[in-house]
Amino acid sequence: MEIIERKPRNREQTRSGILKTAKAIARREGWQAVSIRKIADAIEYSAPIVYEYFDSKDVLLDEIRNEGFRHLYQEYDRILTLYRDPEKRLFEISLVQWEFARQQPEIYQVMYNLDGALCSLPVHQSESMQAVSRIVCKTIFSFIPKAEESIRRLYFQWWSVSHGMITLAMLLKNEQPIEQSEQVYRETMRRFVRDLR
Template structure:
């Protein structure tokens, strides 16, 4: 292995150590407890070493936001089948979103806590764009089979996302809470109502 390759590998190892330490702090103390100093102490490096890899703690948080949206998109896509009708696909996507949120609460709360960038910046994050494009595409399929082909799919995407995130957030107010039968019924009713209005 050449000198350049070795340096690159060492750089990647330090970067991964930083992310691993940051995630450990998030899981034990919450994302609000993250600081560059705390991460440096955890991996026994100086603060400037951390700044050589990430310009700020927000940059570290953004890495987890990106990974969260990658995982969310992949989880939803894994549940979908080309054999399902467009309405069924959107229903499956909504329920998969819910499942992901509660199976990965720390990740989800970080994605929509301090880590989620403002709307303008979010448009520049490929992982968020990819997730959004997937849901817009599913919604567009329902619209294409409806009697309202001029419906704005992007607007409906924001409505659908707001419904899902709102229901998840209400449930997560009590951090120890897990979805019960009533909250599952509310989710199904909300998704069914959205799809029914969209498919008319």
């Protein structure tokens, strides 16, 4: 009886250990250095065990990606409870996006297949990403009540500016200090939000 109860728990611990280890290696050595065998070594199992938790490396990466989107969703949701002003909301959401990419670059990388991270499962049509899209669209709509088509265009623009600056800031961080990029990011996103009005 207690075996039945202990087994799932340990199973869940092992599973999250795999995810945690994959992220740790990626952070330390980059995604190209993440291998099933290395993960297995770190959690003190043999490689085939990993396949009892994830059907393939792709599925493992997809899970980390979805974790990332779910994390973003929660942060965005928190912003909505903290602020009522739609402009403030969208601006703060922009800052959260920057902070996330800054604090957990390895997750941001796998979310967008950057820097050697490659998950071939399609990221669009993933529920977790669509939830993020919806919450940002909702925020934009709440202060620009236009047709859905227009909202999606504005969302595409907001996303592009934010994502573009984040990826280029990462790319150029050795010749353009990240603090400087952040300042430009803040000004640009503030302007974007203001100009929506």
